[in-house]
Amino acid sequence: MDLYSLTIHEAHELLKKREISSVELASAVFDRIGQVDDKVCAYLTPAKDRAMADAGAADELIRRGEMRPLTGIPLAIKDILCTEGIRTTCGSKILEDFIPPYSSTVAKKLADAHAVIAGKTNLDEFAMGSSTEHSAFMPTHNPWDLTRIPGGSSGGSAAAVAADECIGAIGTDTGGSIRQPCSHCGAVGLKPTYGRVSRFGLVAFASSLDQIGPITKDVTDCALLMNEICGHDPMDSTSVSRSVPDYTEALRPGLQGLVVGIPKEYRAEGMDEDVTEAVTAAIKVIEGLGARCKEVSLPHTQYALATYYLIAPAEASSNLARYDGVKYGFRDNTADDLTQMYQNTRSNGFGPEVQRRIIIGTYALSAGYYEAYYGKASQVRTLIIEDFKRTFETCDVLLSPVTPTPAFKLGEKLDDPLAMYLSDIFTLPANLAGIPGLSVPCGFSKQGLPIGLQILGKHFDEEKLIRVAYNFEQATDYHTRRPRL
């Protein structure tokens, strides 16, 4: 048995029975990284020495009988969450050498749970992108077809999970950045409700949309990671004071009595036939498990993309004002006055997609255009939220594709930002509304590329998403397939 291919719950059982040690498990993961990561390019910073020391410490705890579900489990973290002492680049040249003096709450919670941090994974610069090609350092490749994108922006985390280069991972989702790469890589990904997970120490992209969540090999692991990362944090005033349920209790058979809505607007023009077929078949499976399915309408869906691509860049342009070459990160030293230093630092430090979004956002917020763009988008956002509220009055969850097509080729959409943005069309309404969304593998295209099913739910109803995904997973075998590398 290859230890690196284990899930979190499988590894936990073996660790508990002392059939394996955390050091053996971590070694297997790093051997795997050594074997395949020059092809996949999932990691920006593997943290082997520290991980092996943490694994040794976890083994000591296990020997003493002090074991929790994540003790000794090697996990990867998207390189946009601050990890004290481990370089955190955000996929940007402007933070190439940044070593955070503190840890994000999520990284701290994982450390407190005695998980082993295997390293930091690649992403589109500041999480802005849908392909991981906008990383300043390298593109990540899809483990199922190395000529294709893994999705983004959490492409490194999703690819690392799919390629067995970690046991589980953490990603972030501002417009689909967990669900879309999970769909493309055949992993399970959950974007929790806005406010469910603390954003403290998550480098901000769009503060009203960003949320951290798990990327895992199966739904059980998703529930296990959720149990550790959720909860109110005094350091994040947008995190919600609400008790955290035991998400593993949602892992129970049966969907009787559940009402599932199928939004008719979630069928894009030019949608891939294989995606349509796989999602239609998945809905049938869920119906067969006892759920009642009905068509519903979210009439403002067609406005979500425009709304999102005004709000997200507007928030990004103000969040990224902090990169000025003064407090941390790259500074251009050729300038002789302060304004020039700012300009040179930012122009040389940010990549083209980040600059593009800063310009859109600054424009949308600038005098004379604020009402026409940012103001209007904030109003349309209300309509999108109301669509969901109305629908959830009669439905427990909604089902849709995650993306209109399977993973596209590297380079295919790089010169056409609008085409790239359109790949997020089914995922970003959930961020605008703050609702949770889950991607679970639901089939493969004729070319052998993974396809994901999106499950959306109402605020703080992650348990229902997990329950539906778990039942679907138990009835199918897509999650057991692995790419050949």
Add this chain to the structure above:
Amino acid sequence: MKITKEQVAHVAKLARLRLDDAAVELYTGQLGDILEYMDTLNSLDIKEVAATSHAISIINAFREDEVKSSMPVKRALSNAPQSEDGSFIVPKVIG
């Protein structure tokens, strides 16, 4: 609404980005396409709709005003490109 090269150059200046002519040209074309797409919002009648800036209803997250320890200055300065005597060093601001 079409965006002009002058507008792109002006916005870049506001955002403290230095764009060369080729970049202004490229972004003007790309942003024109993107903003044209944004104009789909104009077909909606939203006069009566309230704006949303936060999807979850939270009203004032208060906490006690207590003195707590904060990060030591030396550590806060540990990533600074240039620092001295507990301060950030920047190029001359006043000539």
